[in-house]
Amino acid sequence: MKYVQTTCPYCGTGCSFNLVVDKGIVTGVAPYQRSPVNEGKLCPKGTYAHQFINSPDRLKKPLIKKDGKFVEASWDEALKLVAEKFRSYKPDECACLASARVSNEDNYAMMKFARGVLKTKHIDHCARLCHASTVAGLANIFGSGAMTNSIGDIAESKCVFIIGSNTFECHPLIGRRVMQAKAKGAKFIYADPRYTPTGKQADLYLQFRSGTDVALMNGMMQEIIRNGWENKEFIQNRCNGFDDLKKEVMKDDYSLENVSKITGVPADKIKTAAEWFAKSGASAILYSMGITQHTTGVDNVKSCGNLQMLTGNLGRPGTGVNALRGQNNVQGACDMGCLPVVYTAYQKVIDEAAQKKFADAWKFPDGIAKGENGYEVTTLMNVLTEKPGEIKCLYIMGENPMISDPDLTHVERALKTLDFLVVQDIFLNETTEFADVVLPAACYAEKDGTQTSTERRVQMWRKAQDPPGEAKGDWEIIASIAAKMGYGAQFPWKTSEDVFKEMATLTPSYGGMTYERLNRPEALHWPCPAQDHPGTPILHGEKFGMPDGKGLMTGIPFKWPQEVPDNEYPFVLTTGRSIWQWHTGTMTRRSASLEREEPTGWVEINTDDAKKLGVVDKEKVKAKTRRGEITITARVTPDIMPGVVFIPFHYVECAANVLTINALDPIAKIPESKACAVKIEKIAEA
Template identity: 75%
Template sequence: MDLKFVQTTCPYCGTGCTFNLAVKDGKVVGSAPYQRSPVNLGKTCPKGTYAYEFVNSEDRLTTPLIKKGDEFVEATWDEAYALIAEKFKGYKPSEIACLSSARTSNEDNYAMMKLARGVFKTTHIDHCARLCHSSTVAGLAAVFGSGAMTNSIPDIEESKCVFIIGSNTFEQHPLIGRRVAMAKKKGAKVIYADPRYTPTARQADIYMQFKSGSDVAILNCMMHEIIKNGWEDKEFIANRTTGFEELKAVVMKDDYSPENVEKISGIPAAQLREAAEMYAKAGSGALLYSMGITQHTVGVDNVKSTANLQMVTGYLGRPGCGVNALRGQNNVQGACDMGALPVVFTGYQKVIDPAAHKKFADAWGFPDGICEPANGYEVTTLINVLADKPGEIKGLYIMGENPMLSDPNLNHAKHALENVEFMVVQDIFLTETAELADVVLPATCYAEKDGTQTSTERRVQKWRKAQDPPGQSKLDWKILAEVAAAMGYADQFTWETSEDVFNEMASLTPSYHGMTYERLDKPEALHWPCPEVDHPGTPILHTQKFGTPDGLGILTPLEWKAPAEVPDEEYPFVLTTGRCIWHWHTGTMTRHSETLDHEVPTGWIEINTEDAEKLGIADKEIIRAITRRGEVEVPAKVTDDIMKGVMFMPFHFKECAANMLTNDALDPVSKIPEYKACAVKVEKIQEA
């Protein structure tokens, strides 16, 4: 028997835990702790522990598929490439769009970005960061000059007070939750604000239950109390920020007094006062947030508001502090860093900047040039264009994304995707989206490739190949390079290894410039920015100055605005959505894990006990949830953990898809949809 252990990085959440894959006779058969990672210190959550189970699922895609009529038939790679090249050569650049993937490696995302802008010459490339943290990128970049988590995961342990808002950290980022618990063990206080009494709430010294969509009011109220009592960090505000007087003029309005914010949020005024005092007087405070903050029509305002609080308290640029945006997917930070966004090349170099555009055009050497120096469609805009203007986009290439379960208002998304003339999906399973494709290409998963991913804390870590890919499946970047060759651009895609792709990317990306595979082999890997080969990496950002033109953080006066859709007589409840610890995103991988799927085999809707009594709904009863966009039948979970008037659904489950119900109204700046608040009604299902 041949047994070996291969160190790799977890393919699920953005924490970036390291573990070993156990490989027996050439096949991945289990996982084992890797003790030396400073991220997870040998521990994993259930998803990471069982991340080996889907790898050899019988449902893996193993051969290219081409749709004939309504059926897929197996094809050779040459047949698939020839069809893709024939179709895409027939479209103008503006008629092609590409969706890259927060699940695949940096190398894969870089290759997709180069294929889109260099081969297809389209400006339309995006990925699902649009749906989870585009407001973080837009909001933090505007006020700090960098749109990423400011501090590191181990650093959270140094905090004297951790303030978590809009993140169920202990379920969604469990090994970051463990750091919060370690901080608490050292004496830190924990303040938690969320509409649900989640496992994270159990850790809190102060738990503030609030109506989804009142975040800016709550944060303004905390600043109101802090400034009123003179607890703000005057020195930090004077030396490191701009705009304090304008901010003060807004937050000190009576609208944001604790009594008035109690009316908006449902949080008792006394608790708001207590939280403000506890936080301001702690001495160091790490603010953690996730999609409870970002997925709103005011997502960018929410993000800027968290930054305001951290600047007012001076909790930035030092240990135990920071705006810690917890990115959801394993490589959503990396996919953004790689320029899989409609406005930037790698490292956030703007496509419309003539110097950046020339730099990439020169380096890539396409004889007929690259895309226009213009911004493309965000994925949410793209879906609307597909739905409303059939024929404007004709060719769509999707790598490792499943919009047919992850997009809001799924009836609308399905209508949009059905309008695409020719769609290619590259994935490891036949997802709900792949079922709509004309060509499906079988790709490899994390266990079958070398590569890198960048976790939420900007730490760039390696995947290491543990087994051969199943059937004819291939590395994502290799498939993209072969598509490019079929389109006539073999000379621009001559990489032989993942390391070749990484080195080309790093040579064009200042924040990754000092990284090499060799340097990343250390257990602690490297945090970007790492501009030179002797640079140690940067675990904490903004220690001396911010990345803004004058180096000052920008305080932004913000008024609270209600969600786009609020409850009324017909739809009297607020619906919010999220995840559970056992599943991840659209379940493509976790629902192919026997253990994880056994633990939580289907979805549910949480209803407050009093609300359920009034509606005559019993626990576990199958009911119908209805919004203006769709309806689903779903088991009720009657619980006191959710506040009255609010309901919650996880979005992993296709048989009771929460996104049939969610609102596709967008934040005007980041174009993120409002997944976290819409109006819903529920009704009993009458027996026939």
């Protein structure tokens, strides 16, 4: 028996634990005390992160669809077919989806494959659905689109403001740091339409209407400026755009009275929140998808930045704009250039110098994809339905859009237009149903590699057992397809470390990282540009990453969500997660200890609303939107705001994304998963 230390494959917190390996098989999880992130503690998902690994459902051989049915095939047959089909399309008839679930090495390989082998500009991944607004919004105002501070220093905060994040359920080990700050006397403000377990620990709870984030923060900023609580020195020395911000937030629209009407939060609570936040000396904002998944996602993110610049809460411990990234390696997948506009480390594809740098380094004899921006995954789905035939071929690695993407009927129509779909995953899922070829991949416990957590900490995965059957690591599969297509010389890697070394030479923020350095328990935070650089736990200490080093404040007008309630669809639907399940459920629903806790979905309805509807707790109801309908169990509770209902999105049998709207933020192209109009109906008795 042995212990193999690795990093949790679920949320972006990046906790470490030991996998217990008995006779070559992973049998359990044990604490790893030396991790500075979680200090040996784990949430339920981490505790049971071994249970799906040896599920009998694991894919063990390649599958090829013949006469509508999957048939097992040899690797040689599957690779030949995939290579032949891929070769038959023009470059921009192909698209690739990388994955926030797999390692940096796997994502780098996919990015190189897309741009170098297929020569397509269309590569994206599910960061589009969760934090595209963070990447675009923070890069626009700070010059870097990532969490500014580290998880540990949240405990140093004197005032923690969480908005749009159920941190204690979705990032529990970050919630622990909030409680540590509170134990030391910090004030804790929580804003969310649901009185979640996180809200129940807060000193001040602001129950606000989903989608009114900008109004709430503009109201707080007006109150701060009105009372002279802004940090004048920080604004003067470190920021541009204060006048623009002031002109907007001082409008009468954002008086306490008017903001209270828009948001539903009593005026005195907004005033208290503004005062606590501005006067604490070290205030941190934590947010997640409640901020980002809106048609105003970028505006919401920039508003968080505005509030922090106004109060001078950046570049110091206990402060910062702390975007809590959802999946284990969503930060890394973005860093690896699995976005349609950048190479690694956000080097723009339209920048000629960057284009030349990658073309020269990779040495594809027939060149690489043109230096043009490609389609985001949400745009891609629209293109598939609106211009069938423009994109013919899709290669998906470790994603399940048939549960995770908005408006699933639309996604299904989109996937059905494809000529050829390859899905590479560890299990069959709702998306593989539409695939022509399924390639069996290794999971996190079966390969070495790195992942980058929400705090920009790059940490190791270590192989604990062999993959089942003939499953292989993702970058190995990608390299095998490349070799079959005549590009073996461009994918010469023998180990994950070889892939990392190549990537680091092309990626300035990872340039000083090596496996040797990352093997230490504390690992490294990017940017780490040189081998003698210690890494950067806190960004923007002296200056921002903007050309003149100054942060950019901007006046942000409030806009309502695209679809608001009306007589026909009188409720706002917001979606989210459960502590027991993970995303599309492929892993947690195969983990008995997690699945038994919350084995199916529910719709949370406010007690008064339920009474008016004549609906009682645990009753089956229909939830309907303009996109579709589902049958789901009612959970009647006073903990959700009247007029708002909540559905977790993990469950295929009552899939929330049948209902959600494919309305996009105009810049980030993120869907508005947190607000659309819905009706709840009793099911007529037979």
